[in-house]
Amino acid sequence: MMMTDRFTPGRALRLALLTLGAIVFLAPYIFMISTAGKAQSEIFSSSLNLIPQTWSYAENFAKAFGRVSMGGLLLNGVIVCGLILVVQVLVAIPCAYAMAKLSFGAARLMMALVMLGLLVPIHATALPLYVAFDRLSVLNSYFALVAPFSISVFAIFLFLQFFRGIPDDLIHAARLDGMSEAGIVARVVVPNAWPAITAFAIFSVVAHWNDLFWPLIVVTNQAYATPPLGLLYFRAAEAGDDYGALMAATLIITLPLVLAFLLAQKRFVEGITMTGLKG
């Protein structure tokens, strides 16, 4: 519109509000970075100084890396999120294709099951799953961390809506070319569904990278701790108020996903918007 070209008082107010709000929302990050570089004595004396007087980043990061294996935590996070995502997509895509493009008797029942499944979060199924995993002695393993999320009804739901938009002609043509149904899924449906798959990937990774509830339940061995759980261990090991080391640790743990977001912002926002509105 026209008003964006001129600098009116209304526009100044708008920019001021947005800037002020942005500073408030970014303040935790600013203090995290600042405090991660402060010595213990300085943290206790002047918390409003943003630039550390004695540069203590090295000490604090050394402490953070020393107490808990940060590399191990991040690696676990990558392994768990990666496994979850791959299995979810591999399981959901054929199912969503069958429901969207093939006619079979059980389709209606499956749709009902998917809708029902959307209502049930991990928090509701955690108790019986925990008891079962305990009986099977599979607690403290990647299997325990990944298995309950191998099925994502949300993925099926999202892909189903997307696949319905793929023209039937495209699929008929592939069939006439002698392609098997599995081949059609792999070579026709998947290449046409990248936007939905990317959106789901972002949604899934953000959700599972952040999840504390399930890892907290099934993992007691530090070797399998995911980033949120590892940070809890670090906090427990960190007696008192060593906020310098604590902030260094939070910085290390937060950075990977934040960097990923900053590098692929547009996709992130699109992905979260798409999955958010469908969910």
Place this chain on the structure above:
Amino acid sequence: MASLALDAGRPSLVRSAADAAKRREARIAILLSAPALLLLFLFIILPTIAVIFLGFTDFELGYASFNFVGFENYADLLNDRTFKKSLWNTTVYAAIVAPTSMALGLGIALLIESEGWGKSLFRTAYFLPVASLLVAMATVWQYLFHPTIGPINAALGLIGIDGPNWLGASSTVMTSLSIIGIWQATGFNMVLFLAGLSAIPRELYQAAEVDGARSALSRFRLVTWPMLGPTTLFVTTISIINSVKVFETVKTLTEGGPNKASEVLLFTIYEEGFVFLRVGYASAMTVIFLAILVSLMFLQYRVMDRKVHYA
């Protein structure tokens, strides 16, 4: 078409051929969805049935046998002060976080949408908390809220206000957790509203202006708000459901304390089921939790249905 005409003389054969093709298609469909169906049954349907079942037992982990106790667990819940406190706190939290994060999200989305400059910069700033590890950022908030060395109270001290013991006092702990919740949820709501806003046809605003809607406020009332209806409904449901699921910040920062002042639903279930291992009792709590989620979703469907009829 050609094959149809050719086959006209042999209807039974055509039908059986068509039937065979249909059966083949159905078989392939079942095959393709079998893994999903199996996992769905194993990890969602079966455990859901099991949790309802366990809610009627006195099952405790570590004991071999258990008894049916009927509705005893539910009767106990009615007199359980911790559980009642937890339900109340969760309600308070949702009542603060959902509307505030929605209002802020909508407000910021409107400001960003109408401002040409720095669109993606502002969007990034407000969205960053959504992409950050909540447990980690909760730790940062703990420092910000620290009663003696925290920047918030230091800043309040500069203007002569004696800041409270944010996370440490039972009177302020839910407010503090709500502030973190709002900070975390606003960006998410904002991008959903931004998507909703960009879907509103520009012509509607011009038409409204022609019809005499001169002020921004009347244009908002006449065009933006009604057109955002479906988005607002979605965001409302998601916001409330996400607030009801609050767990990470409570577990990380307060463990339900001080004095159970920040006991919330999922944390109470977690403690009862996975720390005290009273699985039967915790299952009954889980059933209540699930019932709340299902009624919220049901409510959304009902409202959506009515909206569709009006349109």
